[in-house]
Amino acid sequence: MKRSLLLPALLLTFVVFSCRKDRVCSCVIKETGSVATHSQTQGFPPFLPGSDTTVYSPYDDTRTSKARYAKTNKKQMRGNCFESYEENIKTSEINSSPGIFTITTTNTGKRNISCEIE
Numbered sequence: 001m002k003r004s005l006l007l008p009a010l011l012l013t014f015v016v017f018s019c020r021k022d023r024v025c026s027c028v029i030k031e032t033g034s035v036a037t038h039s040q041t042q043g044f045p046p047f048l049p050g051s052d053t054t055v056y057s058p059y060d061d062t063r064t065s066k067a068r069y070a071k072t073n074k075k076q077m078r079g080n081c082f083e084s085y086e087e088n089i090k091t092s093e094i095n096s097s098p099g100i101f102t103i104t105t106t107n108t109g110k111r112n113i114s115c116e117i118e
Contacts, residue, residue, distance in 0.1 A: 025081030033109015
């Protein structure tokens with residue numbers, strides 16, 4: 001009786017522990033949008049006039065990211081590695097020298113992240 005239960009118990013233990021292994025979440029991050037650069041200089045009137053310009057340019061950036069998880073089963077991995085995600089981007093950076101110039105750079109667009117388990 002004990003011998004007949006030992007084999008299925010060993011098989012079940014092997015199956016449960018064989019599911020836990022090192023896994024990798026591989027993601028592709030794609031950003032698209034535009035960059036607006038606004039520069040403003042005071043100048044030195046009447047010799048050097050001030051200026052105020054805005055330049056718009058598109059940008060497209062794609063990069064990859066990999067995260068390695070040790071001894072993880074598939075269920076835990078699905079919680080750690082989402083399938084896809086989309087978010088809006090809006091960042092501003094201001095560089096200035098008081099009374100001389102101000103440069104404001106604004107990035108706007110979308111970030112799309114898609115991941116898969118390797």
